[in-house]
Amino acid sequence: MPEPTQLRLLDWGVIRAQGADAASFLHSQLTQDFALLDREHARLAGFCTAKGRLLATLVGWKHGEDEVLLALPAETLAATLKRLSMFVMRAKCKLSDASGEFAVYGLLGATEAEAWALARDGDAVQIALPGAGRALRVQAVDAPAPTGETITPDDWAWAEAEAGVAWVRGATVEAFVPQMINFEVLGGVSFKKGCYPGQEIVARSQYRGTLKRRLQVFETDAPATVGQEIFNSADPEQPAGVVASTGTRGGRTLIAAEIKLAALESGSLHLGSAAGATLQSRALPYEIPPQD
Known part of the structure; x- marks a missing residue:
């Protein structure tokens, strides 16, 4: 495989969820199963309103003991962090904006693994994305950039669209039920887990043929x-x-x-x-x- 190309995704940020209840709290709020999250995989997930409309789309993985990181477009980060924090209540989970600590890179030609497989390189992670060879790399902000030629934001955006992938952005907050952007096909929805905001409407769209x-x-x-x-x-x-x-x-x-x-x-x-x-x-x- 030729050397991967890379781009620092300056329009992405990171939320940290830390505490004994971090995974269980996220499990109760997001469309994917975080209770069974292991160290070899990441989770694509959505955060919905009570009406099943996506407020944010994100990727989550275990970072350390009782710690989960969530990477997502920066333009939805602040509102997502604020709204998630409203529901923490008595859960042992502290949410914070960790964007200043991490750099997020998009890689092309980087992996042959199935989507959402996770490889670790010290504290850095590389997460396989949908689309041939695409990956997300998250590392300490002061670590050297990944090797490989730097591509343009349009190169990355073209590859995302070609892969049939769309993230909720500021202009599309509350525009979609998950299935409207093929989110369940890409692995972003679990229909076996318990309730989360909007779960009834998401399930109805799936099983009643109303999409x-x-x-x-x-x-x-x-x-x-x-x-x-x-x-x-x-x-x-x-x-x-x-x-x-x-x-x-x-x-x-x-x-x-x-x-x-x-x-x-x-x-x-x-x-x-x-x-x-x-x-x-x-x-x-x-x-x-x-x-x-």
Whole structure:
């Protein structure tokens, strides 16, 4: 395997959960199972409102004795930390912003492991992500940067969209139920664990066949922004979807967008308005299970 390329993700931060109840507290609040979290895997997870809408998406792993770290986009960190802290109550868990202590890197061509497998290098961790060779590396902020050529933020964003992955950003807070961004397909939801905020609605979307929107990947020749609306030519007055992640390369733009499934059946899709740039559908790199 050629040497990996890397990028310091300056738009990511880290929350520390520390205490005897750290894992059990997170288990009660997030969409994934943290009670069974081991040292060889990380967890993709979401933090939802009572209505099942995602406030944040994050990756969590064991860092030390009674300590779990959560990496997530920095633009949702402060609100997530504040809201999680409201529910700690008597749990033996202290939450804090540890972003000043850690550097988060995105790596391409770094691993052949399955998504969410975790490798340790001293205090640093490397977490395999969905998409061929992609990984997240979190290390002490004063440690040397990973070896390998530095890529651009757009290189990384393109690879994220190509992998069919979208993180909740400031523009998309409360925009999605987890399945709308294929979160359960990517390993971000446990349907066997106990209750968490929004659990009933997330479960209902899964088992009652009511999901009418999904994340899909598109290519276009115009720049796009997260949160930008998408329109269908057959129903030009109503938005058909929203951009969830996007990157550019060689004058082209790749978009992972949450879209009405019905909008894929007729007409054409356009960015920003029904007269905007046309979106060309690309295949997802993973399968979406059929609804019952």
